[in-house]
Amino acid sequence: MAFVEDGSLFYGPNDPGVSAATWNGSTVYGHLNRAYVDEFGAEGTGIAFDCWAANIVGIAHGDTVVIDGTTYVYRGRFLGSDDAVAIMKLQA
Amino acid sequence: MANHLRRQIREGLTTAITGLSTTGARVFTSRVYPLEVSDLPGLLVTSQSEIVDADSYGVPRPLQRRLRLEVRAIAQAAADLDDTLDQICKEVEIALAMPCAALAGLCKSITLLGTDIGMSDGAEQPRGSAAMAFEVYYVAAENAPDVAL
Numbered sequence: 001m002a003f004v005e006d007g008s009l010f011y012g013p014n015d016p017g018v019s020a021a022t023w024n025g026s027t028v029y030g031h032l033n034r035a036y037v038d039e040f041g042a043e044g045t046g047i048a049f050d051c052w053a054a055n056i057v058g059i060a061h062g063d064t065v066v067i068d069g070t071t072y073v074y075r076g077r078f079l080g081s082d083d084a085v086a087i088m089k090l091q092a
Numbered sequence: 093m094a095n096h097l098r099r100q101i102r103e104g105l106t107t108a109i110t111g112l113s114t115t116g117a118r119v120f121t122s123r124v125y126p127l128e129v130s131d132l133p134g135l136l137v138t139s140q141s142e143i144v145d146a147d148s149y150g151v152p153r154p155l156q157r158r159l160r161l162e163v164r165a166i167a168q169a170a171a172d173l174d175d176t177l178d179q180i181c182k183e184v185e186i187a188l189a190m191p192c193a194a195l196a197g198l199c200k201s202i203t204l205l206g207t208d209i210g211m212s213d214g215a216e217q218p219r220g221s222a223a224m225a226f227e228v229y230y231v232a233a234e235n236a237p238d239v240a241l
Binding site (some may be wrong): 037038039040041042043044045046047074089091092 | 123126127128129131132134136164166168170210212214215216217218219220221241
């Protein structure tokens with residue numbers, strides 16, 4: 001029997017730093033990351049949200065994601081080394 | 093003694109492109125540290141290089157100088173970023189077209205050599221840059237780099 005990891009153990013709604021993201025009527029839990037970037041000589045913020053990949057199957061570029069009351073636009077994702085965690089790139 | 097002509101030209105160019113419709117007063121000269129998001133859309137002015145020719149004899153010799161200046165437009169927009177950059181370039185090119193009053197008496201000509209355009213998704217919204225390279229041709233005596241001939 002294949003081993004299946006339980007993503008909720010990694011992104012529990014009550015865990016420190018975990019935020020709720022609403023996408024397509026459902027709620028996904030993960031970490032909102034806001035990183036300093038310097039693009040073309042102007043500072044900015046790179047916005048990403050990492051969560052359990054299985055929870056965002058079907059998300060499409062251009063979809064709206066609401067996190068902590070702020071609306072973002074989903075622009076892409078890549079998977080972590082274990083393929084279990086997805087890092088979503090978001091546009092403000 | 094006045095400032096080096098290179099500085100006078102850079103400052104004159106900055107004056108000429110300050111107050112344009114899209115970038116307004118957000119014009120920065122020789123900026124080392126990054127701009128803030130509130131500074132966008134904005135313009136960065138930097139001296140890049142200069143080629144000097146001494147094509148005559150005598151003392152002092154007149155030096156023909158070709159100063160390369162970069163005017164970099166930086167903008168951030170959720171949509172139509174390329175349109176914004178092109179609009180900024182249009183305004184800058186018109187402002188610097190000869191005869192440019194802010195450069196009168198300082199140089200013989202200013203010529204747009206080319207524009208490098210780039211866009212990125214690294215910031216909170218799409219970010220783009222249009223780096224316009226201008227060549228400013230001016231002449232000064234070798235012992236008086238602050239006085240245009």
